[in-house]
Amino acid sequence: MAALADEEGMHLDVASGGELHVALAAGVGPARLVLHGNNKSEGELRSARAAGVGRIVVDSHDELDRLERLHAEDGRVPAVLLRVTPGVEAHTHEFVRTGQDDSKFGFTLSTGVADAAVERARASAAVDLVGLHMHIGSQVFVARFFAAAVEAIAPFVAASGLPELSVGGGVGVAYVAGEEAPTISEWAAAVRSACADAGITARVTAEPGRAVVAGAAITLYTVGTVKDLAGIRTYVSVDGGMSDNPRPVLYGSGYETFLPRAPTAERPRTVTVVGKHCESGDVLVRDAAVPADLAVGDLLATPVTGAYGHSMGSNYNKVPRPPVVFVSGGDARLVVRRETHDDLLRFDL
Ligand SMILES: Cc1ncc(COP(=O)(O)O)c(C=O)c1O
Numbered sequence: 001m002a003a004l005a006d007e008e009g010m011h012l013d014v015a016s017g018g019e020l021h022v023a024l025a026a027g028v029g030p031a032r033l034v035l036h037g038n039n040k041s042e043g044e045l046r047s048a049r050a051a052g053v054g055r056i057v058v059d060s061h062d063e064l065d066r067l068e069r070l071h072a073e074d075g076r077v078p079a080v081l082l083r084v085t086p087g088v089e090a091h092t093h094e095f096v097r098t099g100q101d102d103s104k105f106g107f108t109l110s111t112g113v114a115d116a117a118v119e120r121a122r123a124s125a126a127v128d129l130v131g132l133h134m135h136i137g138s139q140v141f142v143a144r145f146f147a148a149a150v151e152a153i154a155p156f157v158a159a160s161g162l163p164e165l166s167v168g169g170g171v172g173v174a175y176v177a178g179e180e181a182p183t184i185s186e187w188a189a190a191v192r193s194a195c196a197d198a199g200i201t202a203r204v205t206a207e208p209g210r211a212v213v214a215g216a217a218i219t220l221y222t223v224g225t226v227k228d229l230a231g232i233r234t235y236v237s238v239d240g241g242m243s244d245n246p247r248p249v250l251y252g253s254g255y256e257t258f259l260p261r262a263p264t265a266e267r268p269r270t271v272t273v274v275g276k277h278c279e280s281g282d283v284l285v286r287d288a289a290v291p292a293d294l295a296v297g298d299l300l301a302t303p304v305t306g307a308y309g310h311s312m313g314s315n316y317n318k319v320p321r322p323p324v325v326f327v328s329g330g331d332a333r334l335v336v337r338r339e340t341h342d343d344l345l346r347f348d349l
Contacts, residue, residue: 001213002022002023002026002028003026003027003028005028005212006026006027006028006029006032010212011032011033011034011054011205012028012032012033012034013033013034013036013169013207013209014033014034014035014036014048014053015035015036015037016037016044017041017043017044017047017048020033020035020044020047020048020051020053021047024051030051030052030053030054031052031053031054032054033048033051033053033054033055034053034054034055034056034057034166034207035048035053035055035056035057036057036059036083037059038059038060038104038105038106039059040056040059040063040066041066042066042069042070045063045066045067045070046070048078049070049074049076049078050076053078054079055078055079055080055081055130056078056079056080056081056127057080057081057082057083057133057166058080058081058082058083058117058121058127059083059105059106059107060106060107061117061120064117064120064121064124064126064127067080067124067126067127068124068126070126071125071126071127072126077125077126077127077128078127078128079127079128079130080121080127080128080129080130081129081130081131081132081133081164081166082106082107082114082117082118082121082129082131082132082133083105083106083107083132083133083134083135084106084107084108084109084114084132084133084134084153084156085098085099085100085101085103085105085106085107085108085109085114085134086099086109086134086136086149086152086153087099087100087101087108087109087110087152088100088136088145088148088149088152090136090137090140090142090145090149090170091140091141091142091145092137092138092139092140092141092170092172093139093251093252095250095251096137096138096139096251097136097137098135098136098137098138099134099135099136099137099145099149105135106133106134109152109153109156114156115156118132118160118162129162130162130163130164131162131163131164131165131166131202131203132153132156132157132160132162132164132165132166132202133165133166133168134149134153134165134166134167134168135166135167135168135169135170135207136149136168136170137170138169138170138172138209138210139170139172139173139210140170140171140172141172141179141180141181141182143182143186143187143190143191146167146170146187146190146191146194147190147191147194147197149167150167150191150194150195150198150200151194151197151198153165154195154198154199154200157200157202158199158200162202163202163203164202164203164205165195165200165202165203165204165205166204166205166206166207167191167195167204167205167206167207168206168207169206169207169208169209169210169211170208170210171184171187171208171210171211172210172211173210173211173214173215173304173307174304175214175253175254175255175256175304176254176255176256177256181211184208184211184212187208187211188206191204191206192204209307210307210308213306213307214304214305214306214307214308215303215304215306216306217304217305217306217309217310218301218302218303218304218305219240219244219245219301219302219305219309219322220260220299220300220301220322221238221239221240221273221284221299221300221301221302222238222239222297222298222299222300223236223237223238223294223295223296223297223298223299223300224237224238224239224276224296225237225296226271226294226295226296233270233271233272234269234270234271234272235271235272235274236271236272236273236274236288236290236294236300237274237275237276238273238274238275238276238284238300239276240275240276240284240319240322241274241275241276241277241282241284241319242275242277242279242281242282242284242316243275243277243313243314243315243316243317243319243321244309244310244313244321244322245284245302245305245309245312245313246312246313246314247308247309247312248283248284248285248286249281249282249283254285254286255284255285255288255302255303255304255305256285256288256289256302256303256304257273257285257288257289257290257300257301257302258290258300258301258303259290259291259294259298259299259300259301260299260301261298261299262291265291266291266292267289267290267291268289268291268292269289269290269291269292269294270287270288270289270290271288271290271294272285272286272287272288273285273288273300273302276317276319277316277317277319278317284302285302310324310336315339315344318341318344320338320339320340320341320343320344321338321339322338322339323336323337323338324336
């Protein structure tokens with residue numbers, strides 16, 4: 001995925017030393033990487049500085065302390081943005097809402113903490129402060145929240161005189177029928193006009209993630225058990241579940257389903273698609289519309305699983321993770337192999 005994004009000319013956010021390692025191993029030029037995180041370790045900062053990442057998005061005074069210690073060791077001066085919490089509550093699930101004052105991320109704008117951070121970073125020999133950053137949350141549908149965040153931060157951007165502003169990511173995607181999401185271009189146009197209206201002259205960058213990749217993937221399962229509870233519901237059990245897609249359990253997220261053998265078939269039957277894990281909460285699709293003839297052995301697909309699926313996967317119940325296959329123009333290419341039972345023992349000593 002990192003190599004693909006790079007080939008497409010995008011820059012990449014990395015949110016941990018592990019993601020940094022993967023991006024560098026994929027051949028992504030370090031200057032095209034942006035390091036994020038509310039608790040970057042000294043080791044992670046050391047690796048990012050040594051690699052020469054394009055930007056470090058500084059999240060706290062403790063992080064500035066660490067950067068100053070590292071500067072004393074080797075004299076490197078990374079280009080940084082400061083992450084500001086603009087005090088805007090985006091209408092999305094609280095677990096992925098990040099722009100409000102009550103957040104573990106960033107320097108708070110409303111209390112003056114962000115002012116003090118800019119002052120400190122400007123005066124510090126350990127960093128080259130080139131701009132500001134904000135990210136109000138993920139799966140945000142309403143352009144007005146982005147505009148509100150831009151408006152909230154605009155006077156601060158102007159007062160700082162800094163040449164860069166990252167508006168983060170978070171543009172929502174449609175998962176289920178009836179949801180309507182803006183395209184990236186529509187979102188970008190809304191953000192650009194909000195910036196223009198707010199008089200922002202800094203170079204504006206953005207970090208859409210989900211909107212780039214979510215729709216690019218589908219997950220395929222095999223139906224193993226169908227339990228019909230007359231008058232209650234029908235459970236359709238598949239050979240995966242919360243280990244390959246924890247989003248429904250974490251956020252109550254919805255998905256659609258279809259049968260690849262009959263993708264355009266009518267879907268008059270309502271069932272609950274569940275995984276194979278040892279929890280009743282292991283639900284993938286609560287009210288799935290499926291064809292009337294769905295049967296054991298069918299392949300069942302959930303679309304729009306390209307974001308926060310594979311990357312959030314686990315081996316809960318020692319269920320091996322599925323492979324990842326890239327498909328283009330009728331060709332299929334295995335890019336992450338299926339895990340084996342032996343893989344589950346790989347780290348045990
Ligand atoms: C700082 C930052 N930027 C961008 C993103 C991407 O968000 P999304 O995938 O919702 O576009 C995230 C997601 O967590 C983030 O934390």
